[in-house]
Amino acid sequence: MIGRAETEAFLKPKPVRIIWGVGQATQAALEAAGIRTIADLLRWDRGDLGARFGSMGDRLWHLARGLDTRRVNRDEKLKSISKETTFFEDTSDPDLLDGHIWRLSEQVADRAKAKRLSGRTVTLKLKKGDFQLVTRRHALTDPTQLTDRIYRAARDLYDHAGTKGPFRLIGVGISDLAPEDQADLAQDLLDPDARRRAAAERATDAIRARFGAEAIIKGRALR
Numbered sequence: 001m002i003g004r005a006e007t008e009a010f011l012k013p014k015p016v017r018i019i020w021g022v023g024q025a026t027q028a029a030l031e032a033a034g035i036r037t038i039a040d041l042l043r044w045d046r047g048d049l050g051a052r053f054g055s056m057g058d059r060l061w062h063l064a065r066g067l068d069t070r071r072v073n074r075d076e077k078l079k080s081i082s083k084e085t086t087f088f089e090d091t092s093d094p095d096l097l098d099g100h101i102w103r104l105s106e107q108v109a110d111r112a113k114a115k116r117l118s119g120r121t122v123t124l125k126l127k128k129g130d131f132q133l134v135t136r137r138h139a140l141t142d143p144t145q146l147t148d149r150i151y152r153a154a155r156d157l158y159d160h161a162g163t164k165g166p167f168r169l170i171g172v173g174i175s176d177l178a179p180e181d182q183a184d185l186a187q188d189l190l191d192p193d194a195r196r197r198a199a200a201e202r203a204t205d206a207i208r209a210r211f212g213a214e215a216i217i218k219g220r221a222l223r
Helices: 006-010 024-032 036-042 046-051 055-062 094-115 147-159 194-211
Strands: 081-089 117-128 133-144 168-178
Touching: 006 055, 036 055, 081 094, 094 117, 094 133, 094 147, 094 168, 117 147, 133 147, 133 168, 147 168, 147 194
Parallel strands: none
Antiparallel strands: 081 168, 117 133, 117 168
16 A cells, blocks of 8 residues: 555656556557656646547646546455557568567556565466457466566467467456565476566666656567
C-alpha cells in the first residue's frame, strides 16, 4: 500500500503506459506531445490536457496524481496483468511480431513492478484475421516480474502456437499472481545466464527510474 504522501514520488519515474487504459494508440499520441513518463504528464496543465486529449486528458491529469474515483473492492484480488495491441493491418511478419512480444512483455513487467506483484503463469493471446482466438499458457518454476523471463516464455508460446497468422491482435499477460518478494528466487540451472540478465534488467530499471523510461531502449523494442 502506498500512502498519499508517497504517491507522487512513486509515480513520477514510471512510464505513462502503466496507467490503466493507456494502450498503444494513446501512448503514441502522448509521446508525440513529449509525454513519456508520469513526470512529463504532471508538467501539463489540466486544461491543456483536456484541450489536446479530450475527456482522456482530464482522466490522465487525475490518474497521474493518484486520484482515481473508481470504487475499490478490498476483497477482490487482482487475478492477472496483461497488455495487448491490435494491428492496423493483419500481419505475419516475424520480426514485427517479435518486437511486439518484447514491448508487451516489458509493459506487463512494468505494471507488475509498479504493483509490487509477480506472476507464475505467462499467457500469449493471438487473434487471427477471421477473429479466431488462440490462447497459450506456460507455468514457470517460480513467479516472475522480469521482462526477460516473460518475453522468453511468451516467445516460446508463439513459436509453438501451431498457427502462423496473419494476426490482427497479440497480447501477453501473467497470472497466478504473488507478492514481489516471491519473484525470481530460483536459479535456472538450464540457463546459467539467467541471473546475469536479471541483474542487468534491475540495473536498467534503476536507470530508467532516475532518467526516464526512454533512457535505455532494447534493440528489439524498435522493431
